[in-house]
Every structure is written in structure tokens, then in C-alpha cells.
Amino acid sequence: MTMSHVGPATKGAAPAPAPRRHIAPRTVDTLVQVSVIVALAAFWEFGARFGALNPFLLPPLSTVLVRLWTDLLSGVVLVDLGLTLYRALSGFLIAALIGIPLGIVMSRSKAVRWFFDPLISVGFPMPKIAFLPIFILWFDIYDTSKIIMVAFSCFFPIVAATYAGTTALDKWPIWSARSFGAREHEILWEVHLPMALPQILTGLQVALPVGMITTVVTEMLMGGRGIGGAMITAGRFADSVGVFAGIVEVIILGFVVVKSLEYLRARLLIWHPETRR
Amino acid sequence: MRAASAQRMEDAATGIAIRNVSHSYGPAGHGVLALDRISLDIGDCEFHCLLGPSGCGKSTLLYLLGGFIPVQSGQIVTPKGVVTGPGPDRSIVFQNFALFPWKTVRDNVLYGLKKAGFAADERARRAQEYIDLVHLTGFEDSYPSQLSGGMQQRAAIARTLAVDPRILLMDEPFGALDAQTRRVMQEELRAIWRRSRKTVVFVTHDVQEAVFLADRISIMSARPGRIEHIIDVDLPKDRGEEILEDSQFIQLSEQIWRLVREQAIAATRGAH
Numbered sequence: 397m398t399m400s401h402v403g404p405a406t407k408g409a410a411p412a413p414a415p416r417r418h419i420a421p422r423t424v425d426t427l428v429q430v431s432v433i434v435a436l437a438a439f440w441e442f443g444a445r446f447g448a449l450n451p452f453l454l455p456p457l458s459t460v461l462v463r464l465w466t467d468l469l470s471g472v473v474l475v476d477l478g479l480t481l482y483r484a485l486s487g488f489l490i491a492a493l494i495g496i497p498l499g500i501v502m503s504r505s506k507a508v509r510w511f512f513d514p515l516i517s518v519g520f521p522m523p524k525i526a527f528l529p530i531f532i533l534w535f536d537i538y539d540t541s542k543i544i545m546v547a548f549s550c551f552f553p554i555v556a557a558t559y560a561g562t563t564a565l566d567k568w569p570i571w572s573a574r575s576f577g578a579r580e581h582e583i584l585w586e587v588h589l590p591m592a593l594p595q596i597l598t599g600l601q602v603a604l605p606v607g608m609i610t611t612v613v614t615e616m617l618m619g620g621r622g623i624g625g626a627m628i629t630a631g632r633f634a635d636s637v638g639v640f641a642g643i644v645e646v647i648i649l650g651f652v653v654v655k656s657l658e659y660l661r662a663r664l665l666i667w668h669p670e671t672r673r
Numbered sequence: 674m675r676a677a678s679a680q681r682m683e684d685a686a687t688g689i690a691i692r693n694v695s696h697s698y699g700p701a702g703h704g705v706l707a708l709d710r711i712s713l714d715i716g717d718c719e720f721h722c723l724l725g726p727s728g729c730g731k732s733t734l735l736y737l738l739g740g741f742i743p744v745q746s747g748q749i750v751t752p753k754g755v756v757t758g759p760g761p762d763r764s765i766v767f768q769n770f771a772l773f774p775w776k777t778v779r780d781n782v783l784y785g786l787k788k789a790g791f792a793a794d795e796r797a798r799r800a801q802e803y804i805d806l807v808h809l810t811g812f813e814d815s816y817p818s819q820l821s822g823g824m825q826q827r828a829a830i831a832r833t834l835a836v837d838p839r840i841l842l843m844d845e846p847f848g849a850l851d852a853q854t855r856r857v858m859q860e861e862l863r864a865i866w867r868r869s870r871k872t873v874v875f876v877t878h879d880v881q882e883a884v885f886l887a888d889r890i891s892i893m894s895a896r897p898g899r900i901e902h903i904i905d906v907d908l909p910k911d912r913g914e915e916i917l918e919d920s921q922f923i924q925l926s927e928q929i930w931r932l933v934r935e936q937a938i939a940a941t942r943g944a945h
Contacts, residue, residue, distance in 0.1 A: 568771035571741050576785040576836065577761040586784075590775040667775045667816040 452636055460640040467641065472626075477649060479622040483539060484611040484653070487546025488604055495551045495603075496596060499558025500588070512555075520556055524549035525613055532618070542614045542622075549610040550603040557599020561592035594668060597661045604657055608650050623649070687752050688872055689715040689738065689840065694747030696733055707733045709897035710747070715889075717752075720866055720873045722887035724880065724929070726937040730898030731876045732768075732844050738874060739765045739842050751840060761789055764838035766846040770829040772817045778804060778828045779813040785836045803831040806865070823854040830858075834865065841866075843875045847882070856914070859885055863912055880933060884926045885912060892932050895940030902932055 437457055443449040444456040467473040502509045528545055535541040565588060573587045589596075615624025623645050630638025665671050691713040697704035707730040715721045723731040736742045738749060740759040749756040751763065764785070772781050779800055786796040804813055807827035817825050826846060833841065847855045863886055866873055877883050883890050884906060892902040908922060916922050 568767055568769055569773055571739075571759070571765070572767070572771045572773070572832075573784075574741070574759040575739060575761070575763070575765050576788040577759075578788055587773070590773070593775070667777075667818065669818040 455637045455640060459637055460644060463637050463641045464644060473641075473645060476621055476623045476626045477645060480611055480615065480624065481649065481653070483542050483615075483622065484546060484607045487543045487548075487611070488550050488600075488607040490543070490547040491550035491554050491603060491607070492600060494547075495554030495599070496558045499555045499560075499596075499599075500562050500584075500592075502555070502559045503562040516552060516555060516559075520552045524552070525610065528614060528617060537618055538620070542611065542618065545614050546607045546610045550607045553602040553606065554596075554599045557602065558592065558596050561595025561599070562588055565591050594665060594670070597657075597664065601654075601657055601661065604654060605650065608646075608653065612646060687750075688717040688719060689713075689874070690748075690750040691715075691734075691738075692748045692750070694734070694737060694744060694749060696730070696737060696742075696745050706897035708737075709899050711898065711900055712747075713891060713900055713903075715872060715874060718870050718872055720863075720875065720886055720888045722883035722890045723874065723876045723893060724883045724890050724933060725878065725893030725898065726895050726933065726940050727878055728896050728940070729893040729936070730896060731878075731893055734893075734898065735765070735842050735844050735874060735876050738840075739763055741765075753839075761785075761836060762838055763840040763842055764833040764836055765842040765844065766826075766829050766833050768845045768848050770817070770822075770825045770849075772825055772829050772832070774817050777814050777816055778809055778820070778831075781817070781828060782832045782835050785832050789836045799835050803835040804828075806834070807831040807861075822849045823851065823858075826850060827858070830862075834869070837869070839871060841871050841873045843873065845876055845878070848877075855882075860913065862886065867910065880926055880930045881917075884908075884922060884929060885916070890929065892929065892936065894936050901936065904929060904932075 440454065441457040444451050444454050445458075464473065498508075498512065502512055525545070527548060528541070531541040531545050531548075535544060569587050569591060570583060573583050578586060611622070612624035612627075615622035616628045619625050619628060623642050627639050627642035630636075630642065662671050691711055694708060694711045695706065696708040697706045699705050711734060723734060725731050733742070737744055738751075738756065740756045740763065744756065753760065753762045756763075773784065776784065782800040782803060783796055786799055791799065801813070804810060807830055809824060809827055809831065812820065812824065812828075817828065820828065826849065830846065847858050850858060859882060862873075873886075875883075875886060887906050890904045890906060891900045892904065893899065894901045904925075906925065908916060908919070908925070
């Protein structure tokens, strides 16, 4: 009974001086970064509101946010966000499901490497979006061609990172596993994959923003629903508020998705020195 | 259980026989000869040190014993038969620990036990026993990257000892440790070996370490590696720090040091 009093009291007293010393640098860091964004937003808002900037070319932030809010209440934003997210993540997952196994097989089989290495060397730097007209011809003008376009552009960074990650692995953990009697297929799962995981995750982290960009660009080029399509429609109707609402949506969506993958990385690589910096 | 110990008794009848083993690196025909017709018998439960200048192929010989690199010519026979690949009867501690960095200390130790086929509760018991043995109690859930080099090496030693191999191979396992930790680990290893009855093949270039640990020492020549001398270490079986001041220990160390020095000088002058 009395303990419950002591608990919060000491908790309140003890940590007070400690965080000031330990967490301070990071908090200051975050504060500075947030204040830069706030300053930019304020400059946008007041610049547009007091006529320094043309309010048609750059409508005030508050107007954009009000539009976002009404669209959110009517559900329009959720449909567009959901569609864009669905296309981006489906394409990304398909690319991962093909790219990661292919990268592993390439690092283990000469024949597969000989076949795919030149294709990937050519495909990696190529602007993948150039294939969009062909995908539209081959597939449809709806989700399929968009998702395939996204998967196609995400595939290259994923397969290249996985191949690099699973080639030239440190031989010592592999030798240890062998000396404990592990079989080669067990070593693939138990040693090769965890050892290559940091690089595979890096490949996924490169591919994800590429997938988001590709999704929005295909939506813009092909029209219809989705954030990109909605922005193009708004642009055609000279609805600059609608266009900026789309930009804010894309910013938020991209931020959330990329941060989620960063969080996943930190969870998966809890053992890695990078996680404890 | 009885059958297993009977099997062990039978195995105990033989040690390791290395017969005419040569090894070269690089393209077949014109590679660099690393080992030149090595023949060596290591007795059962013997603590044997391979001592020689760097580049004499002592690690190569150890990897051949472990089965990590294929035997090109000659033959290596252990109680389990001719060596053709790695096996759980010959466990190794590498110079750079080779822990699984994505596993905690406990999971690293459990890995080998699982592969060796121990039951789950026995695995947990043994893992704790060997973690305690190397004084890593309290660090069971730490990842290798959270530990110092000395602690990582102790974890690697626990992982290897836990599976209770008949033959323990060690490749300069204390090379990365500071002098104090090194001394403590040497004493502990010698004590563990005294208790557990294993054959140990220990690679080092440190004369004092070899004399302190070994029953017999093979002194290897500079490349191509040959066994030039085999020295019996006639010191008491139980060795503590006090032995370092023992006149016999000092005399033997100096004698061996001169032999190793000859090889090191020969190495710098080039072959012949």
C-alpha cells in the first residue's frame, strides 16, 4: 500500500536530472529538424496569405489542410491513399518475392548467374518507366499494369543487393556451422540468410521509395483513382489546392512507409552493431 | 548410455594419425606449397601444440584436420575414420571467434548442442553449464557485438566445449586477447582439458604459450611447412602460474625459442 506511494514519487524525482544529460543531444536534434519543417510551413502559409506569393500558384497551407480534412471526411482521400498504397506494396512484395530468391540462387549457381547477370547489369540503370506503354499494351490500363510496373522497377535494386549480400560471405560462421554438423541446405537458412540480411534489407529500403515514385508516376500517366491520378485530375481543372493536397498526401504516405521499413530493420537487426549506435 | 561409453572406450584406443600430407594453394601444378609431406601421430588425450613462424602452414594443417579444406595428398585418420569433411567429432575454435553475430551467447551455444542431437532440457542445462564455466554468467542474452573480444572468444570456447568433442582444434584462440585475459584463459583451458580428457591440437606462434599448455610440441619450418622437431614437454601435469618461474620451464622455453628462431631466420633468408 505504502509502496505504491513510494514508486511514483521516486520515479518522478530520480529521472528528472538524468534525461537532461543523456537524451538532450538527440532531443535538440529532433527539435531543430522539426523547427525547420515548421519554419518552412510557416513561410508557405504566411507568404501565400500576405501576397508575397501568388495564392493560385501556391495556395496557403491552411487552405490545403482544410481541403485534405474535408476530403478525408468524405472518404475520397482514404480511397486514393488506399489504392496507391495497395499498388505500391503489392508491386514491392512481388519484386521481393522474386528478387530475393533469385539473388540467392545467382550467388550459388554459375549457370543462373551467367544468364541473369547481364540482364541485371543492363536493367539496373535503365529508366524502367519507359516500359509503361508496353505493360499497358500487354496487360490493362487498371491495376495489373501499374503493379507490374512497380514490381519491375523494385526488382532490380532488390536482386542486386541480395546477390551482393549472399556472395562473398564471411567464411568463418559457415565453417563453424559445418563443424557442428550442419548440412548445406540448413546452412543456407541458418547462416547465409541471417548474414546477408543487412544487405537484403538495404536493397528493400532502396526499392521501396522507387516503388512509391513509380506508383504515383504510373497513376499520373494513366489517370484514374489513386493519389497520382487525383493530382493530375486536379491539375487539369486548375485546382491548385487539390494538387497541393495530393503532394501533402504523398509526403505523409512516403514518410510513414519508409519509416515503417526502418523500424522493421531495427527490429530484425537488433543483434547488429548499427542498431546500438 | 552404456553402449555410448563402450564406443568411447574403443575410440580412445587411437589418436590422430597424419600421414604424408602435402598441401598447395593456387592453381594445380604451379601453386605455392604450404605443407610438405607432414607425418605426425598425436596420441589420444594428448595436448599437442603446432608451433612455428607465421606462414608456416600450421593453420592450414589445422583446417585439414578439421576437414574444412580437402586433403590433396596423404591421409588424416581420426578415431572416426579418414577425414573427408568437417564433423562434430572435431570441433574448432577459430582465431576470430566465428560466433553467429545474430544469435545471443546462449543461442550460439545451443546451436551446436541442437545439431549434436541433445534433448531440449539437456541442451538448456549444458548451455548454462558451459556459459558458467567460461565465466559468462549474466551475459547469456547478450549479442556478440555487445561483448569485448575476450568475452566473445570465451563464448566461442563454451560453444565448442559444450558439444564435448573428442578432438578439440584451436587456431591461435587467444591471439586477440590482452595479456592478462590470455594468461587466465590458458590456465582455464589446461584445467578443462585435464578434467575432460580430450585430444587438443593447438596452433600458436607463442613459445611460452606452447610450453605452458602442451604435452608435446611440433616445431614447424617456414614455408613449405615441415615438422622439424617434436619436443616432449616434461613438466608437471597440473600447471599454474608458478610454473612460469620454474627453471625447467624457462630452460625448455629457451631451447624451443632457439629452434623457432632458426626457422624464422630461414624464412627471412628465403628457402635454402
